Amino acid sequence: MGDETSTSVAPQEQESTVQAGSVKQQLSGLVLMSLRATVPEVEVEPMVEVSAKFADYQCNNAMGLWSKVKGSGTSFKNPNAIGQAIAKNLPSSDIIESTSVAGPGFVNIVLSNRWVAQRIQDMLVNGIKTWAPILPVKRAVIDFSSPNIAKEMHVGHLRSTIIGDTLARMFEFSNVDVLRRNHVGDWGTQFGMLIEYLFEKFPNWQEIGSQAIGDLQIFYKASKHRFDNDPEFKARAQQGVVRLQGGEERYREAWKKICDISRSEFDLVYKRLNVVLEEKGRVSIILIFLKCWRN
Known part of the structure; x- marks a missing residue:
């Protein structure tokens, strides 16, 4: 260098x-x-x-x-x-x-x-970062992990999580301001499917806790089974996505509910791995574009 x-x-x-x-x-x-x-x-x-x-x-x-x-x-x-x-x-x-x-x-x-010996003494007094290289960047954005809502983190997500966290730590060690980004929360067909199944299975869904839904993987598979085998449910799920994207409050709140349940599961993994992330949803970006388009 x-x-x-x-x-x-x-x-x-x-x-x-x-x-x-x-x-x-x-x-x-x-x-x-x-x-x-x-x-x-x-x-x-x-x-x-x-x-x-x-x-x-x-x-x-x-x-x-x-x-x-x-x-x-x-x-x-x-x-x-x-x-x-x-x-x-x-x-x-x-x-x-x-x-x-x-x-x-x-x-x-x-x-x-x-x-x-002087450098070691300096490190003991002022911290290990005094040994860090000086890089030609002051800020870095690292987008990593990004698991799928309502699904378990698989080895691909773990790989991204470990590599991303390692890169972030290396940059931080070199006195670079690192923005750790975790993009979650999509608005695809699966959310219409999950939301409609939530409405159907739990009419009082606003009041229930995450323990009522139980294993989100089982919940997802059950909703997918209904989607694949019930044309009327499939039509409602597809229409649900349209309502979600259109900003209908009931669907937005249901979407947040499902995201919160997933997030609690992801956080258990992140805590075990000692990984720190700042969540930024893909949806938040979509909302910005929609707002600009409407204006």
Whole structure:
């Protein structure tokens, strides 16, 4: 990750006196300054990676630079010479304990134990976010989970939920303002079916609690059976969708009732997974379009 990435976002205020950003970002900033001093005629992004064997990090720019400058009258004789120059031109910093150059110009970078200890102390005092990378975004919207009303969450929803929550946590760790969106509540045929069955089975549906309906899956299957086998019920269900979309209060309230029952079941899963979501219904978007269209 290059220096341009780390500087394209306005700096976040922190109590810490230590420079913000990940270790890789800070090293990349130092390497970028060295590259500009070593080969000012070539624009190149720092290539800093974790080293598996010889150091903590490694700069791998020398080979790529050699392919660009060889034959152009450069004073460098080989990639190793470029690596030596990159190491020599690194700005003085508390981060780096020592450097060495191996093979065709790989610059090995060893972190200062004292600096690492200072960063750990800073993390203990000010929180782990002081280690977070600085991303070129300030706000992100993540739409995930989005289970179906009146149905159980299946593995597809769980997959979306876990991946979405993981992405949200990663962005939040990087000081990005994350909007966690969970879109639920459709106005398809199934809602006309469910609402009509609710009216039929519970004439006093406004007064009943969720326990009266019981297992929503069983309730859904029963309404689907009526829909598939009773033409008169099917016609009423289809007309119910029209009334729901038209804003008829009785149907809106019944729709909210069913959504609330589903939501209570979803929340049990979210609580167990420690997932936080802000619900935004698809219907709320539809209502905005309908309002604009009518006006």
